[in-house]
Amino acid sequence: MRFVSLLLVIALAGxxxxxxxxxxxxxxxxxxxxxxxxxxxxxxxxGVRADPQFARFSGRG
Structure with missing residues (x-):
């Protein structure tokens, strides 16, 4: 049983x-x-520069 478990672990790891x-x-x-x-x-x-809502931050509004 121990041998089978070891083979299973090796196969899964590979x-x-x-x-x-x-x-x-x-x-x-x-x-x-x-x-x-x-x-x-x-x-x-x-896009930000073209948006009128942001004009006040760029000095345009």
Missing amino acids: GIARTQSKPSPSLYERLGRYDGIARIADEYLK
């Missing part, structure tokens, strides 16, 4: 080791690194 994949890319990489984040920030700020 299966787990094979199913591990490479780590997924970080959020920084998924957003496009520096250039992608700069694009996102630029688009966001364009």
Whole structure:
């Protein structure tokens, strides 16, 4: 019985080791690194500047 349990543990450990994949890319990489984040920030700020509700913060209102 002990031998069967040992074989089962070894088989499961081997299966787990094979199913591990490479780590997924970080959020920084998924957003496009520096250039992608700069694009996102630029688009966001364009929207804020165009919104009349925020005009008083930019000196336009």
